[in-house]
Amino acid sequence: MKLSGGEGGGRRTRAAAHELARYESLFAARTRGMKSSAMREMMALTEQPDVISLAGGLPDTSTFEPEMYARLMAQVAHESTARALQYGPTEGMAATIGCIVEVMAAEGTHVDPAEVIVTTGGQQVIDLVCKTLIDPGDVIVAEAPTYPGAVPTFSAYQAHVEQIPIDDAGMPIDELEVTLDRLQDEGRRPKFIYTIPNFQNPGGVTMAMARRQRLIEVARERELLILEDNPYGLLRYEGAPLPTLHSLDAAALGRPGASDLVIYLGTFSKILSPGLRLGWAVAPRPVLEKLNLGKQGADLCSSSVTQTFVAACFEQRGSDGEPWWREHVERLRTLYRGRRDTMLAALEENFGESASWTQPHGGLFVWVTLDERIDTTDLLALARKTEGVAFVPGRAAYVDGRRGSSSMRLNFAGMSDQDIREGVRRIGRAAREQIGLLGSLTGSSRAASSAQRAVDEDSAPAAGAPLADVVALPRRDEQPTARRRRDR
Numbered sequence: 001m002k003l004s005g006g007e008g009g010g011r012r013t014r015a016a017a018h019e020l021a022r023y024e025s026l027f028a029a030r031t032r033g034m035k036s037s038a039m040r041e042m043m044a045l046t047e048q049p050d051v052i053s054l055a056g057g058l059p060d061t062s063t064f065e066p067e068m069y070a071r072l073m074a075q076v077a078h079e080s081t082a083r084a085l086q087y088g089p090t091e092g093m094a095a096t097i098g099c100i101v102e103v104m105a106a107e108g109t110h111v112d113p114a115e116v117i118v119t120t121g122g123q124q125v126i127d128l129v130c131k132t133l134i135d136p137g138d139v140i141v142a143e144a145p146t147y148p149g150a151v152p153t154f155s156a157y158q159a160h161v162e163q164i165p166i167d168d169a170g171m172p173i174d175e176l177e178v179t180l181d182r183l184q185d186e187g188r189r190p191k192f193i194y195t196i197p198n199f200q201n202p203g204g205v206t207m208a209m210a211r212r213q214r215l216i217e218v219a220r221e222r223e224l225l226i227l228e229d230n231p232y233g234l235l236r237y238e239g240a241p242l243p244t245l246h247s248l249d250a251a252a253l254g255r256p257g258a259s260d261l262v263i264y265l266g267t268f269s270k271i272l273s274p275g276l277r278l279g280w281a282v283a284p285r286p287v288l289e290k291l292n293l294g295k296q297g298a299d300l301c302s303s304s305v306t307q308t309f310v311a312a313c314f315e316q317r318g319s320d321g322e323p324w325w326r327e328h329v330e331r332l333r334t335l336y337r338g339r340r341d342t343m344l345a346a347l348e349e350n351f352g353e354s355a356s357w358t359q360p361h362g363g364l365f366v367w368v369t370l371d372e373r374i375d376t377t378d379l380l381a382l383a384r385k386t387e388g389v390a391f392v393p394g395r396a397a398y399v400d401g402r403r404g405s406s407s408m409r410l411n412f413a414g415m416s417d418q419d420i421r422e423g424v425r426r427i428g429r430a431a432r433e434q435i436g437l438l439g440s441l442t443g444s445s446r447a448a449s450s451a452q453r454a455v456d457e458d459s460a461p462a463a464g465a466p467l468a469d470v471v472a473l474p475r476r477d478e479q480p481t482a483r484r485r486r487d488r
């Protein structure tokens, strides 16, 4: 079975069952819960020239001016050779931390540089927070759907994840409280609440101001930590920016810059480039110290080369004397706003009333919910094979892989307008074909729905199904009714 894999994007062959058997007794128990991130594996598809992939979480890296990249890399090479090629402090280089403080200030969040740790992407923050806080069986409360890249991390640490369904205004805090009450009755205290308040990945929605305030109050009343994952806050295409949970908590405490409940995750991936692999966490000191210890064990420090490069980027001035990075983000906002509009128009044109989708005010993603008869895990297999188009199936955003079956995540940032239009058109065609196939199985497309579901519920995952080499997701569908969220 072929699998495109790894960050190198090379094609790898998955180990055969008899090869695995030799090592089975050596693997730690936690590896049984490990699963591949649908998102990461989908990224390999982006390397195939014949596939239009709306699947990845990709920003458009071609927006980075090549001359700037070449000039700054040369500058790093000439002026900082020894420093850039050396190990650095685990918490990160002071110059890079200065850039982080600047980015956060641009979002109205003031932080103490001593409470920042530079990480190898925001992804490492999720991993380190779990490494620091989660014992097997510990509870994490997350949104439903949640970031598909967090799902394998939570699984690897054997967390019990409670997912709260989101709506157009993000996580409903009253529903969160119901879950927290239930957990309390069961004697379980969540280790943290994981939320992506801005332009949620994958939902595309933003947590309303009143909910942010209430979330902070609830966390304070119950002494709970929040992991605020905010890669997209600066990529806003309309509306006024909302304060981060970190800044709201600091304001509530009356200690600007210091929150004792919020662990904040940021990243340079979406405002500069994911290839830098640089992110950060801001955390209360005791937590920060543990994150630092965890990071020492993981990779000692993040790349000095890219940290030095980021510091050089932040020294640049743009045409009107403004920091260059801010102009770069402004250009991204203009570009992505246009692409978002293209995608929304293409959805309208190709799906009309037959689907619902979110209206993101920023970020990279639209969450689309199709006719409930369609299982997007199956649709992906069909769409890849017959149409050469890919997306992230909704189940990847659920830890149990059982919900979200009629939904999918589409990225509008990493593709040209033309590819967006063509990609959505192809998905529409595949969806119609899928409905037709269901109808022809039973003679009636309505009846097909329940009949197909009954078949699904009785059968194990189809052996050799085309999707099996992409994502191993269960096909049983216990909560088929996706929320309708057509907030136009």
Ligand SMILES: Cc1ncc(COP(=O)(O)O)c(C=O)c1O
Binding pocket: 057, 120, 121, 122, 123, 124, 147, 149, 196, 201, 229, 231, 266, 267, 268, 269, 274, 278, 279
């Ligand atoms: C919500 C969210 N968190 C974290 C990450 C990780 O980003 P990176 O490791 O590139 O900083 C991503 C990437 O897509 C994301 O969407």
